[in-house]
Amino acid sequence: MTQATEAPPRSRRAPRRRGGGRAGKIILLVLLALVLLLGGGLWWMYAHLNGNIDSVDLDKALGDNRPKKVVAGAQNVLVLGSDSRSGANGDLDHGDVSGARSDTTMLVHIPEGRAKATAVSIPRDTLVTRPECRTKSGDTVPAKKRVMFNELYSVGGPACVVKAVETMSGVRVDHFVEIDFAGFKGLVDALGGVTVTTKERIHDSKGGFTLEPGTHKLDGTDSLKFVRTRYGHGDGSDLGRIGLQQQFMLSMLTEIKKQDVFGSPTRLYKLADAGTKSLTTDSDLASLTALADFAKSMKGVDADTMETIMLPVAYDQIDPNRVVVAEPQATDLWTAVREDKKIPAAAKKSPASGG
Template sequence: MTQATDAPPRSRKAPRRSSRKKRVFRVVALVLLALLLIAGGAGWWAYSHLNGNIDSVDLDQAIGVDNRPAKVVAGAQNILVLGSDSRAGANAELDHGDVSGARSDTAMLVHVPEGRKKATAVSIPRDTLVTRPECKDGDGKTVKTANRVMFNSVYSVAGPACVVKTVEQMSGIRVDHFVEVDFAGFKGLVDALGGVNVTIEKPINGGSGGLKLDPGTHRLDGTDSLKFVRTRHGYGDGSDLGRIGLQQEFMMAMLSEIKRQDTFGNPARLYKLADAGTKSLTTDSELGSLKGLSDFAQSMKGVDPDTMETIMLPVAYDKIDRNRVIAAEPQAGQLWEALRNDRTIPASAKKSPATGG
């Protein structure tokens, strides 16, 4: 259920389109960091149970060692982060249209240079047309290569390992780790917190998910939080950009709630949150345990998500289908080469013809 509060709407300027697109990737990184810290902090308690919550994928086995790019800079780390949206079962009521299965709604390749004091996140637009390589799906069946497929469809057709293989093929960069954060997993996390306050400046008028909220501040339970982050047609102009804004709003509000409740000072609540949070994670096999997550979080503690440089993969509108984009060259090639070799990204590699940037 939703509950209106007496808190006044926050005063803020409308963000620029480019800033809003960039912030969502910082938000996903922040949520990932929060889950890692929750899992690591609770590792001393009920280790076996929490360990069993985490799904993992052996990338070398799924992709094949010989089919992967070589590591160029030993000390650097490349992490593929997916914000996935389950579109079946518990999420059938959400505002996503008539699409079944799951898709990777948010994808970014996070490059952490040697020394691990900063990070660069390259966002890959979900409508980018790519060549999907031959892959094995979750059942071990071969999925044949296909040209000109939408990037976010790779996940639903062939699973997360194939997304990793696709990114490695298009970038030439070895992906060291893979982390998937499922939006559906946040339902239990929100309920464990007792709800999350969100503030909106425009009304939400229902859409397929049926959520209706007036402008102002509302406290959402887990069920309505899921509807909130998936709202599209009932908010603003009905675009994905508006939905991204709502997802940002919710995720930042959830992090604020975790901090406000002093979660790490309350063992019972910490376990409850860790139980819910780890259920929303799928990782590569090296990170597929509380120890793996905790060690990884410790190794990355010098990286501040707020200072992360966010870059959108340079893209241009496809000449055949203007509703899709393709990687723009030579910019994309320059970007991938700089990251492969742990070098400063040239300004020319950050310009995207599709956005005029």
């Protein structure tokens, strides 16, 4: 593995420890919403919502050469936020852009008993060894070293990302959930907007987004610009964008609680419909009943019991704008996840973030 220098210049694109797990919490809330939908007797809505969900057969795509399950009762869910901008997503960011990348990637570990969860965020700029992957057309893409993590999706889709995560961690991925830009916009609009407060002016001339200091209620389109803006905030790096994403997700959770979404069948259906329209899962979760059963099994998990950690990384010695997996911290972290044990404090420290 490529080694990192002791103290190279701090990258403008350096990852940050905070905020990666918020998207996973939103998806979890959507799954819990589906549980309440079914429990409320709204079965007549089943066919419509069920038809919204796309799926990927991971067993078929990955074959038998996968990590073995160590703890039977634990679950590991790979959550992806895709920046696909084709089709319905073409108008949501900066116009139609071919291909897609995994803009947000988290491995959510739910221990045996399912009363809490840990989300391990994998920085998008991490250099990894890409395993041999198969494309949707059936072609084989050879293994390659020093590939940026968020490029895996564009090469081999979600199955390639799952394979890479399993290869680097030794952790068996039980389920896969992906939501794209259109799904994010739809969730915000289904809530009627999300209120955010900014202390500094945001002016992203490249993205065409300006927000003056103060309190604003953002619709889905402006919310997407808010969490995607980079050049008009702070020093123009990914650090500032991660901070905005964390702030927005906290505001979104607050909005969900304030509206008592789960107490209104109409609002709940609207949220579930928006969430499932841009949802892709593994084939085992690709139905409303399967999602509901899975969510029921996690009823003890909520936003307050989910811990967020970043995969420990260090600056790459060749390109300080990229990071590499830091050892031995990463091995200790993955071992704890694999064996369903408490993650040591030392395994949560990331040289690239100063932690």
